[in-house]
Amino acid sequence: QKEVEQNSGPLSVPEGAIASLNCTYSDRGSQSFFWYRQYSGKSPELIMSIYSNGDKEDGRFTAQLNKASQYVSLLIRDSQPSDSATYLCATKGVGGGSNYKLTFGKGTLLTVNP
Amino acid sequence: DGGITQSPKYLFRKEGQNVTLSCEQNLNHDAMYWYRQDPGQGLRLIYYSQIVNDFQKGDIAEGYSVSREKKESFPLTVTSAQKNPTAFYLCASSFPGALGANVLTFGAGSRLTVL
Numbered sequence: 001q002k003e004v005e006q007n008s009g010p011l012s013v014p015e016g017a018i019a020s021l022n023c024t025y026s027d028r029g030s031q032s033f034f035w036y037r038q039y040s041g042k043s044p045e046l047i048m049s050i051y052s053n054g055d056k057e058d059g060r061f062t063a064q065l066n067k068a069s070q071y072v073s074l075l076i077r078d079s080q081p082s083d084s085a086t087y088l089c090a091t092k093g094v095g096g097g098s099n100y101k102l103t104f105g106k107g108t109l110l111t112v113n114p
Numbered sequence: 115d116g117g118i119t120q121s122p123k124y125l126f127r128k129e130g131q132n133v134t135l136s137c138e139q140n141l142n143h144d145a146m147y148w149y150r151q152d153p154g155q156g157l158r159l160i161y162y163s164q165i166v167n168d169f170q171k172g173d174i175a176e177g178y179s180v181s182r183e184k185k186e187s188f189p190l191t192v193t194s195a196q197k198n199p200t201a202f203y204l205c206a207s208s209f210p211g212a213l214g215a216n217v218l219t220f221g222a223g224s225r226l227t228v229l
Binding site for chain 1: 149154155156157158159162172204217218219220221222223
């Protein structure tokens with residue numbers, strides 16, 4: 001059973017701080033990794049994707065991937081109250097129909113306090 | 115504007131009734147998906163379709179049915195066999211391809227409540 005694990009939170013940070021969100025996955029063959037942001041009552045929206053080891057930066061967001069440790073993280077710099085949401089980590093399976101299937105974690109609720 | 119339209123946004127169902135959730139996309143995506151989300155839970159895959167007239171069961175297909183007669187449309191029927199259907203249902207679509215297939219675009223969701 002492929003699993004993606006996240007701390008459910010809530011993770012609370014002050015405005016302007018760095019928020020660090022973590023995710024581990026069980027399928028060693030996973031090749032693609034995604035972070036989605038979901039506001040309460042809304043649908044998820046993609047904020048970062050990462051496919052190779054190392055860091056990937058996009059504005060205030062940095063995704064970090066370590067395949068050896070089966071670990072992916074999301075850093076949010078200069079956190080804003082508008083970043084308050086649930087962040088979902090997702091991984092892609094390998095081969096055949098798995099090319100189309102994402103496995104999602106349960107999400108981490110982030111609260112940024114003004 | 116391109117996107118995914120789900121309807122209805124809210125739906126109430128009596129026990130024993132079948133209901134159909136609509137999903138239409140104008141993104142020209144080949145692949146479409148249905149996910150279910152329960153409070154405090156991640157998304158669980160119900161069904162997915164790679165091309166027209168073909169679909170595959172996801173992790174929790176029991177009690178659900180789908181059809182894919184047109185590229186743009188992927189309706190989901192929640193049957194009376196689904197024992198706990200109250201949930202938030204999300205439709206998504208993506209382009210094919212090993213990496214691009216998983217950049218999902220989601221609709222706004224349909225919230226189903228069983229009375």
